[in-house]
């Protein structure tokens with residue numbers, strides 16, 4: 308695990324700073340109880356507006372990371388492998404993916420974010436959904452839609468995201 312962490316993160320031990328190797332942005336670790344408390348408060352104050360807040364935050368991050376990974380990994384399979392490994396190294400869970408010319412299907416049996424929202428009758432991983440939207444806006448361009456078709460927060464065994472470009 309330590310090696311995987313160092314593949315993705317640069318540690319400035321003396322300064323107590325961590326940077327992402329590709330984006331060069333400073334990273335922090337966050338306790339999941341704090342994240343859950345934040346989600347609960349966002350839901351309480353903004354109701355469905357929370358979905359947009361999380362989606363937009365994810366989308367900005369997704370575009371940023373894929374733009375930087377494009378320089379390093381030109382091949383689509385290598386890039387997907389890198390991104391899935393990055394998610395695992397960040398403690399987000401295990402991700403499987405099938406890539407098609409006009410999109411992808413991404414699944415996770417244990418994505419952390421599904422456990423960090425209150426149970427819901429509809430899929431609720433808006434941060435991850437935004438990340439995939441940001442990634443695929445860069446890869447396939449305008450007209451790409453991301454749907455979460457199964458979600459552990461609403462009782463499914465896995466989270467599943469379907470990404471599709473309408474013009475292909």
Ligand SMILES: [Zn+2]
Nearest residue numbers: 432458459466
């Ligand atoms: Zn989910």
